[in-house]
Amino acid sequence: MCQENHSNTSAATTSAAAASEANPGNARKWWKEAVVYQIYPRSFQDSNGDGVGDLRGIISKLDYVKSLGVDVIWLNPIYGSPNDDNGYDISDYRSIMKEFGTMQDFDELLKGMHARGLKLVMDLVVNHSSDEHEWFKQSRSSRDNPYRNYYHWWPAEKGKPAHRWSFFDVNGDAWKLDEKTNSYYLHYFSQKQPDLNWENPKLREEIFSMMRFWFDKGIDGFRMDVIPFISKDTTFPPLPAEYHGDYIRYYANGPHTHEYLQAMNKEVLSKYDVMSVAEGIGVTTADALNYVDADRHELNMAYHFDGVSLGLLPNSHKIPDPKGYSLVDFKNIYSKWDAVFAKKGWGTIYLGNHDQPRMTTRWGNDAPQWRELSSKMLTTFLLTMRATPYYYAGDELGMTNIKFDKIEDYRDIESLNWYKLEKNSGGDVQKFLEAQKITARDNGRTPFQWEGTTNAGFTTDAPWLKVNPNYTTVNVAAEEKDPNSCLNYFRKLVNLRKSNSVLIYGRYTLLDKDNPDVYAYTRELDGKKILVLLNFKDKAASAATGLDLSEAKVLLENYATPPSPNAALRPYEAVVYEW
Ligand code: TEU
Ligand code: CA
DSSP states (O other): OBOOOOOTTHHHHHHHHHHTOOOTTOOOOHHHHOOEEEEOGGGTOOSSSSSSOOHHHHHTTHHHHHHTTOOEEEEOOOEEOOOTTTTSSOSEEEEEOTTTOOHHHHHHHHHHHHHTTOEEEEEEOOSBOOTTSHHHHHHTTOTTOTTGGGBOEEEGGGOSOOOOBOSSOTTOBOEEEEGGGTEEEEOSSOTTSOBBOTTSHHHHHHHHHHHHHHHHTTOOEEEETTGGGOOOOTTOOSOOGGGTTOHHHHHTTOTTHHHHHHHHHHHTGGGSSOEEEEEOTTOOTTTTHHHHOGGGOSOSEEEOSTTTTTTBOTTSSSOBOTTOBOHHHHHHHHHHHHHHTSSSSOOEEOSOSTTSOOHHHHTSOOSTTTHHHHHHHHHHHHTSSSSEEEEETTGGGTOOOOOOSSGGGOOOHHHHHHHHHHHHTTOOHHHHHHHHHHHOGGGGTSOOOOOSSGGGGSOSSOOSSOOOGGGGTSSHHHHHTOTTSHHHHHHHHHHHHHTOTHHHHSEEEEESTTOSSEEEEEEEETTEEEEEEEEOSSSOBOOOOOOOOTTOEEEEESSSSOOOTTSOBOTTOEEEEEO
């Protein structure tokens, strides 16, 4: 639900609107024209009845994925891992996690994707490895082991190193004392995810060699996990005052990040026709082009966190603001990011992924009467902006948060450790659990809902994470039969985007910027003009676009009956006009 809240960033919108006098001639690339569909392998389809999704399960669903009209599949990590963080703790970068299958299964999956004209982007998780990786086993065994400097160590006799904040540690402490060599090692994430030392050229070469291994197998790109964090000032000074306690910003501004990414591009990426996208944590509009300006020969795209962080209380464990979020702020954020890439670089756009709750719950309205309409409205936003859409599997069905009541139902280390941290520090665990119903990552990781049968057709065994009870109505089988379903709306919208390059490359202009209910914007290219109207509220609302729509043509609309051009928009109404 969103709440009116006039922010003081309207000036930014004006400059953003002015600045987005885009150079529609941005160089055309396949990855700019693609729709990316993200599959969380653990939750997509279980082929062998162990309750965990796997590669053969994905193989069995490739025709479904193809039927969506998408072009690229982003697969979350499938490498050898003890799954402390569901595969984001890699113990063998050149093998397939045993729960997910074998390298032969992978080869068949890749072949099946390519045979259908689908590209595969894998997850590159190289800020850290698992503590069960051979490198770390060697590194921690002695101070003079050849692998010692593959990680960041601090000899205990020098005293405790300056504080570093950890995302997942139950004490928020990113330094762990390792008895064997009486030294601390650094882990921005869990204790089982030690940070790799990118200042070591041997480690960099190991990573580049591993990347070549996968590119030589034929994959089409990498999504790069927390890649802005890879370079560290290894003197580990106290957090510089100018960061005002913002560790994430400090982590993202390491001394050699861009040097290493330029080396990665020169030595690996530039040798293949592949795409690269940074998980741009800690990256702001001020430094985004440093990563994706094509003239810098680093990466192609980055995704930001400004949008998905909106409406959360600051310095909290993702506690939603009781006032909800301001649509005016939402519009400003996505408008300013469009302006960043008006002339150089290229943007991405997403609302859902494996780290996010379901977009319909977080940004729309998952009440039964509004679920479908608001889901289609949000999908319209994602597929009509000037950026490559990263669309999360299940959102095409209008899947929603499962909203667990008990901590015992959670599996995500983030929720489990934050709960312990709250409990140990005397925090309000009930308030935390209430907030997790809206923002916890596990809400986006519940099994994909294929059918209205047991476990939604995801598995024949007990699923690793509970299935949302609404699977009986929210599922592929039911939605295939309904021409007005979220699923079929998604297909129409993908087709609309891909058959109208104005929706890909066209200049974006925000209209009626202070409207607290409606997001209105135009896209223009070579004389083609599109108007998108999105009512983000559960009530009628109008937009002052200043445009004469009497001759406008409705290209797509999320209600069964056509809109009245001069009447107010109906609740959660989305309309795409050509005018
Ligand atoms: O995410 C980075 C990250 O910080 C997220 O965990 C997210 O910002 C966090 O949930 C905010 O509370 C990447 C991966 O996408 C995530 O799944 C991993 O857990 C993390 O890195 C460590 O690899
Ligand atoms: Ca399985």
